[in-house]
Amino acid sequence: MLELNIKNETSKLRLVVLGSAVNNGPTPKAEEAYDPKSLEHILANTYPMEADMVVEMEAFNSVFQKYGVTVLRPEMIENYNQIFARDIGFVIDDTFVKSNILPDRERELDAIQYVIDQMNPVKVVRPPAEVHIEGGDVMLWNDYIFVGTYKGSDYASYVTARTNWQGVKFIKELFPNKIVKDFDLVKSKIEARDNALHLDCCFQPVGNDKGIIYKRGFREEADYMFLVNLFGKENLFHITRDEMYNMNSNVFSIDTNVVVSEKNFTRLNNWLRANGFTVEEIPYAEIAKQEGLLRCSTLPLIRD
Template sequence: MELHITDEISPLKAVVLGIATSNGPIPQPEDAYDPKSLQHILAGTYPEEADMVSQMEEVADVLKRYGVQVYRPEVLEDYNQIFARDISFVIDDKIIIANILPDRKREVEATEYVWITVDKSKRIILPDECHVEGGDVMPWGDYLLVGTYRGDDYPDYITARTNMAAVEALQELFPERKVVSFNLKKSNTDPLNSALHLDCCFQPLGRGKAIIHRDAFLEEEEYQWLIDHFGEKNCFHITKEEMAAMFSNVFSISPDVVISERNFTRLNDWLRSHGFTVEEVNYNEIAKQGGLLRCSTMPLIREAN
């Protein structure tokens, strides 16, 4: 397979979409990977497998309708395999296999049949000290936008998924790009005050637009860099409640077509008012696990600009 991903919006040709089949039992609170899951475990509202399977198939149907080749992970019994973006991601013609939480390494094996078709020189595994997940990494033209957490208490946060060692390694791996990192707010228990990944508080779109939540950024100048890059009038600002609901975690099929959750009325109306085609899907049960559309998709090929 010849990979090609240079941005977040070029017309999509091939993608890995996670799968919810045999998702496993409801986790114990102490086993929750993120504050959103924890919230729903404690409230007794953790999603049912049948609902998640149905919602993910809805997304698969939309992708196929647009002519996208959709790959799914091999099903592992009683194992959560929804968030395909966490375990690997593509930049240019390379696939980076993430150094993920140890409990989730089997997820990588379940997509091996896809990435094994990529030339071995294009398959990258970063050094062990580099922690990175695909939700924090966004190719964007000449830039590589990367979410991170720089605090000395990084090991204390299960929500801190990408460290500065990985940021530096990505800069070495892609010297022709300028890597811009963003220090993100983290919490293990409060979804209103935690950005699990960069795509949980920011998303670049076609037509020069972007979605962003200001308070997720710990450094004002880094937030301002994004505002200056896209332009204030082109940014859709979301509240902390909308961030926790995953408003920024939509997914672009092309510069003009966005898949979004149907309950995101304020966002979807704004998108349509700016000329986007919005493919609305039911994905509210997936959101209960702290991710949404971008988190569950891992693009392999987008058309060249």
């Protein structure tokens, strides 16, 4: 039986589910796009090709092998996008929470059922139907659980709004001993540069006390200031609108001092190295065209 354990974003990783780009299916039609960045590339005929995305994901997999991380992959579903494993579930402490994801993506959860079957069934939770929550919006920081949400009255009309207030309430009730802090995120259906699809599109901790942040990803300045006060402004790397668009905050930590990053994130990667991190650079720019990157592709199950 798997002894699940996730308490933060950066402790040494032992076991992870990595998504898959194999048999990814044809380029979606414009009306099938879940986010504005995918739509942009569909319309421009620059949507990523399966062969290129497979190469990128295998580069990620090879970094995990280098550091001795055990990697599980979803069972293959023909002609189906299974890249973004983060959306379909997440672990808090020793509990696995199944996401209530977009109905069209429910089969992605079925593809990791063989992993869920290895967990203590008492520690596997499925929220009620009215609770919307995805793993990209849930971020652990020791005593804190950060949750991205959208509080606009027009929530239901935004396919880019993935976690509702009921999702925040559910997490608070499930983990009463944690400090649950929600963040109201900026959403756009048409402009990817103004759409924080998930919390990890505009913020992510790295190491023991640092983070990557995009100020304009938060609808309320008070939410941004909460993180500035918690981490210290000198410990936060502020990314630009274009860097947010290119997913600079969506890197992935294998350990407190090891970060996997996209090879084109020059400014960020230089900052990470200057702050003592080992940066494992890989190509991931094709996958980024679907408004997701390294953290989105992973579902960590066990960290030290």
